[in-house]
Amino acid sequence: MNDQTRIDQDRAERTEKLQGMGCKRKRVEDIRFTQGKGSYVDDLKLPGMLFGDFVRSPHAHARIKSIDTSRAKALPGVIAVLTAADLKPLGLHYMPTLAGDVQAVLAEEKVLFQNQEVAFVIAVDRYIASDATELVDVEYEALPCIVDPFKSMLPDAPILREDIQDKMTGAHGPRKHPNHIFEWMIGDKEATDAVFANADVTIKEMLVDHRTHPSPLETCQSVASFDKVKGELTLWGTFQAPHVIRTVVSLISGLPEHKIHVIAPDIGGGFGNKVGAYAGYVCSVVGSIVLGVPVKWVEDRMENLSTTSFARDYHMTTELAATKEGKILAMRVHVLADHGAFDACADPSKWPAGFMNICTGSYDIPVAHLAVDGVYTNKASGGVAYRCSFRVTEAVFAIERAVELLAHKLGMDAAELRIKNFIKAEQFPYQSALGWEYDSGDYHTAMKKAMDTIGYKELREEQARKREAFTRGETRELMGIGISFFTEIVGAGPAKNCDILGIAMFDSAEIRIHPTGSVIARMGTKSQGQGHETTYAQIIATEIGIPADDIMIEEGNTDTAPYGLGTYGSRSTPVAGAATAVAARKIKAKAQMIAAHMLEVHEGDLEWDVDRFRVKGLPEKFKTMKEIAWAAYNSPPPNMEPGLEAVNYYEPPNMTYPFGAYFCVMDIDVDTGVAKTRRFYALDDCGTRINPMIIEGQVHGGLTEAFACAMGQEIRYDEQGNVMGASFMDFFLPTAVETPHWETDHTVTPSPHHPIGAKGVGESPHVGGVPCFSNAVNDAYAFLGAGHIQMPHDAWRLWKVGEKLNLHQ
Numbered sequence: 154m155n156d157q158t159r160i161d162q163d164r165a166e167r168t169e170k171l172q173g174m175g176c177k178r179k180r181v182e183d184i185r186f187t188q189g190k191g192s193y194v195d196d197l198k199l200p201g202m203l204f205g206d207f208v209r210s211p212h213a214h215a216r217i218k219s220i221d222t223s224r225a226k227a228l229p230g231v232i233a234v235l236t237a238a239d240l241k242p243l244g245l246h247y248m249p250t251l252a253g254d255v256q257a258v259l260a261e262e263k264v265l266f267q268n269q270e271v272a273f274v275i276a277v278d279r280y281i282a283s284d285a286t287e288l289v290d291v292e293y294e295a296l297p298c299i300v301d302p303f304k305s306m307l308p309d310a311p312i313l314r315e316d317i318q319d320k321m322t323g324a325h326g327p328r329k330h331p332n333h334i335f336e337w338m339i340g341d342k343e344a345t346d347a348v349f350a351n352a353d354v355t356i357k358e359m360l361v362d363h364r365t366h367p368s369p370l371e372t373c374q375s376v377a378s379f380d381k382v383k384g385e386l387t388l389w390g391t392f393q394a395p396h397v398i399r400t401v402v403s404l405i406s407g408l409p410e411h412k413i414h415v416i417a418p419d420i421g422g423g424f425g426n427k428v429g430a431y432a433g434y435v436c437s438v439v440g441s442i443v444l445g446v447p448v449k450w451v452e453d454r455m456e457n458l459s460t461t462s463f464a465r466d467y468h469m470t471t472e473l474a475a476t477k478e479g480k481i482l483a484m485r486v487h488v489l490a491d492h493g494a495f496d497a498c499a500d501p502s503k504w505p506a507g508f509m510n511i512c513t514g515s516y517d518i519p520v521a522h523l524a525v526d527g528v529y530t531n532k533a534s535g536g537v538a539y540r541c542s543f544r545v546t547e548a549v550f551a552i553e554r555a556v557e558l559l560a561h562k563l564g565m566d567a568a569e570l571r572i573k574n575f576i577k578a579e580q581f582p583y584q585s586a587l588g589w590e591y592d593s594g595d596y597h598t599a600m601k602k603a604m605d606t607i608g609y610k611e612l613r614e615e616q617a618r619k620r621e622a623f624t625r626g627e628t629r630e631l632m633g634i635g636i637s638f639f640t641e642i643v644g645a646g647p648a649k650n651c652d653i654l655g656i657a658m659f660d661s662a663e664i665r666i667h668p669t670g671s672v673i674a675r676m677g678t679k680s681q682g683q684g685h686e687t688t689y690a691q692i693i694a695t696e697i698g699i700p701a702d703d704i705m706i707e708e709g710n711t712d713t714a715p716y717g718l719g720t721y722g723s724r725s726t727p728v729a730g731a732a733t734a735v736a737a738r739k740i741k742a743k744a745q746m747i748a749a750h751m752l753e754v755h756e757g758d759l760e761w762d763v764d765r766f767r768v769k770g771l772p773e774k775f776k777t778m779k780e781i782a783w784a785a786y787n788s789p790p791p792n793m794e795p796g797l798e799a800v801n802y803y804e805p806p807n808m809t810y811p812f813g814a815y816f817c818v819m820d821i822d823v824d825t826g827v828a829k830t831r832r833f834y835a836l837d838d839c840g841t842r843i844n845p846m847i848i849e850g851q852v853h854g855g856l857t858e859a860f861a862c863a864m865g866q867e868i869r870y871d872e873q874g875n876v877m878g879a880s881f882m883d884f885f886l887p888t889a890v891e892t893p894h895w896e897t898d899h900t901v902t903p904s905p906h907h908p909i910g911a912k913g914v915g916e917s918p919h920v921g922g923v924p925c926f927s928n929a930v931n932d933a934y935a936f937l938g939a940g941h942i943q944m945p946h947d948a949w950r951l952w953k954v955g956e957k958l959n960l961h962q
C-alpha cells in the first residue's frame with residue numbers, strides 16, 4: 154500500500170465513522186418508537202388532572218336558542234361546563250386564525266358546521282366527561298345551509314357569518330358578498346386574455362381537487378397546566394409549530410410569553426393537521442386557569458376528521474393556450490376555494506391562496522393569470538397543506554391535468570408535450586410568469602432518466618395493442634399511463650415574502666459542544682415522524698467532524714429551543730437545516746482558532762480533514778475536534794471566551810424548488826371499476842441528499858397518501874351539511890393491502906443558495922403523486938372520449954364512468 158492509498162483509506166474510515174450526510178443512517182428515534190416507548194401527549198398523566206370533552210352541534214347551520222348545562226353539572230364527577238357565555242367576558246369565545254379571520258371557540262348565537270364546538274365539559278375522567286356531553290341541553294333552530302360553494306355568493310344565499318356581516322373588507326381586501334372571504338389575483342390579465350383570444354388551440358376544464366383530511370394516526374390533543382402561584386402556564390400539545398402556539402397563547406390570553414411553556418412531545422404524524430390552533434387547546438387552557446388543575450383534551454377519530462383542518466376543496470377552472478405544434482403560450486386559472494365556516498387556512502399571512510401561483514409548473518409559460526375567490530360554506534374550517542406546502546398539490550394537479558388535456562386535444566404524446574415546454578437547465582434561476590424565482594433544476598435530464606428506466610416507449614406500444622384488443626372485445630381491461638412532472642416550492646421563506654402573524658419565517662439552530670466532545674443541538678422545528686433526530690445530527694457530523702451518534706437533537710420545548718416557525722411545508726431542511734449548517738460553521742471557525750493556538754501555527758496554515766485540523770504540509774501535526782472541544786473549556790487562547798457553541802437564525806434568501814418525474818401504469822377493469830396499479834416509479838430531485846434511507850421512507854409515505862387522495866379519500870357532505878366521511882369506515886386510509894409497490898430513483902441538482910445545497914422532500918411525493926394517479930386513470934379512458942374524470946377515483950365512481958360511456962354489456 155502506498156502512502157496516498159493509506160491516507161485515502163484512513164480518511165474514508167474516519168468519514169464513515171461520522172455517519173454524516175449521504176449516509177443511510179438508521180433512525181435513532183425508531184429505537185423508542187418501535188418498542189412502543191415514545192412519549193405522546195396522551196401518555197402524560199399529572200396529579201389531579203381533569204379531562205375535557207365537547208358538546209357538538211348536530212346541525213350544519215342553526216341558531217342556538219338556549220343552552221342548559223344543569224343536568225350535566227349534576228352528574229357526579231363533572232367539575233365544570235364551559236359555554237360561550239363563560240368565555241365571552243374573557244374575550245375568548247373567538248380566537249384569531251392564521252388567515253386573519255376569527256373562529257368561534259365555542260359557538261355563541263349560531264352554529265356554522267356539523268360537529269362545531271358548543272360547550273366543553275370538564276370531569277374527573279374522559280368517560281364521565283363524554284357521558285355528560287349528552288346531558289347538555291341545547292335548543293337549536295335549524296337554518297338553510299350552504300354546502301355547494303358555487304351557491305355561496307348567490308344573491309339570496311343565507312348569510313353565514315353574521316358576526317362579520319357588515320365588514321365588507323376582510324384580511325385580504327374587499328369582500329363581494331357577505332359569504333365572500335377574499336379575491337386574490339396575480340399575473341398579467343390583459344396580456345393573458347390577448348393570447349387566449351388569438352391562440353391556435355385552447356383547453357378549458359373545471360378541475361376539482363376535492364375536500365380531504367390529513368388524518369394523522371394520533372389525533373390532535375393538549376394538556377394545560379396552570380400554576381396559580383407562579384402565574385405560569387405549561388401547555389403540552391401535538392404542535393407542528395410550538396413557538397407560534399406560545400406566541401398565539403400569549404397574545405390571546407394576555408399571559409406574558411416567558412411565563413408560557415409550550416412542549417410538543419413525540420407526535421404521531423402531523424401532515425399539516427397540527428399547524429393551526431384549535432378550540433380544544435383554548436378550552437383546556439381556560440379550564441386549567443379557572444380550575445387551577447391540569448386539564449387534558451384528546452380528540453377522537455370522528456372529531457379529528459370532521460372538525461379539525463380539512464385540506465383542498467379547490468375548484469379550479471383551468472385553461473391553457475398553445476400553438477398547433479404544442480408550445481404553451483399562456484395559462485389562465487380561476488379558483489373557487491371552499492374555506493368552510495371560518496377562514497382558518499394555514500398559509501403565510503400575505504398568501505390567502507398559499508403558493509397556488511406555482512401553477513405554471515415545470516413549463517416555460519410566457520404569460521399567466523390566476524384569480525382565487527375564497528368563500529364561506531357550512532363545513533368545517535381549515536385549509537391546511539396536507540403534505541404539500543400551501544396549496545401546491547392543488548397547483549400541480551391543475552397544471553399536470555391541464556397539459557394532459559392539451560396533449561389529448563393536440564393528438565400529441567403527453568411526455569413529448571412536457572419535454573417541449575420544460576424550462577431548460579440554462580434558464581435557471583428562472584423567473585416564472587406568476588412571480589417566483591426557481592432556484593435550480595434540470596428537468597430534461599430527470600425526465601429522460603425516468604422514461605428510459607420505465608421503458609416509456611414500450612409501455613405506449615403495449616397500451617396501443619391493449620386498446621385495439623379492447624375495441625375488438627378481447628379484453629375488459631383498460632391500461633392507463635400516468636405522468637406527472639412536478640415542481641415544488643418549499644422552505645418558506647424569505648422574510649420579505651412570508652410571515653406568520655407578523656413573525657418572519659426564519660428558522661433556527663443552537664449547537665453546544667460539551668468538553669468531552671459530545672453535542673446537544675436544538676432547533677426551532679418539530680419532527681412529527683420525519684426523523685429529525687437522525688438527520689440534523691448527520692448535517693452537524695459532516696460539518697464539524699463529530700460522529701452523529703455523539704450528537705443529541707432536541708426539538709419541541711419552547712424553553713430550551715431557539716425560536717422557530719415550526720415544521721410544515723417541507724421547510725425544516727431548507728430553513729432549519731441551513732441554520733444548522735451555518736451554526737456548525739461558526740463552531741468550526743472558532744475551533745480553527747483554538748487549534749491554531751494549540752499547534753502554535755497561524756490559522757491560515759491549517760486545513761480541515763474530516764474530523765480534525767491539520768497543519769498544511771505536516772500531516773502528522775493535527776488536533777481532532779474532540780481535542781479542540783476539551784481545549785475550548787480547558788485552555789482557550791488568551792482573550793478568547795471559553796466554551797464552544799453557536800446559534801443561527803437563518804433567513805433564507807429564496808425558497809427551494811425540488812422537482813420530480815413520476816410514472817404510473819394502471820390496469821382498470823371496466824366492469825367493476827377496480828383500478829390496479831401495476832407500476833409506480835418516482836424520481837425525485839431534492840438537491841443534496843442528507844439521508845437516502847429517510848428520503849426513501851418519505852417518498853413511500855407521501856406516495857401512499859397521494860394514492861389515498863387520488864383513489865378514494867374524501868370528506869363529503871350531503872345536502873343538509875351532514876359530514877359523510879368522518880370515520881375510517883367511510884374515509885379511505887390505505888393499508889399495506891391496498892398500497893402499490895413503489896420504485897424510487899433520483900437525480901441531484903443542488904440548491905445554489907442553501908449552505909449544503911439541500912431542498913425539501915417530505916411533500917414532493919404527495920404533490921407529484923396525486924396528479925400522476927389521476928392522469929393514469931384519465932389516460933386509461935381518454936381514447937373512449939371520456940373527457941376529464943374527477944377524483945377520487947374509487948371503484949364506484951369508475952364504474953359509473955363505464956356506465957356513462959356505455960361500456961357495460
Ligand code: PCD
Nearest residue numbers: 423424425538539540682688722724725726843844914915
Ligand atoms: N435533501 C433532503 C431533504 C430532506 N431529508 C430528510 O427528509 C425528512 C423531511 O424533510 P423536509 O422535506 O425538509 O420536511 P420537514 O420540514 O422535515 O417535514 C415536513 C413534511 O414532512 C412530511 N413527512 C412526514 N413524515 C412523517 N413520518 N410524519 C409526518 O407527519 C410527515 N409530514 C409530512 C409533511 S405534511 Mo405539511 O405539514 O402538510 O405542510 S410538510 C411535511 C427530514 O428528516 C430530512 O432530514 C433529507 O434527508 N435530505
Ligand SMILES: [Cu+]
Nearest residue numbers: 538543544545
Ligand atoms: Cu396544499
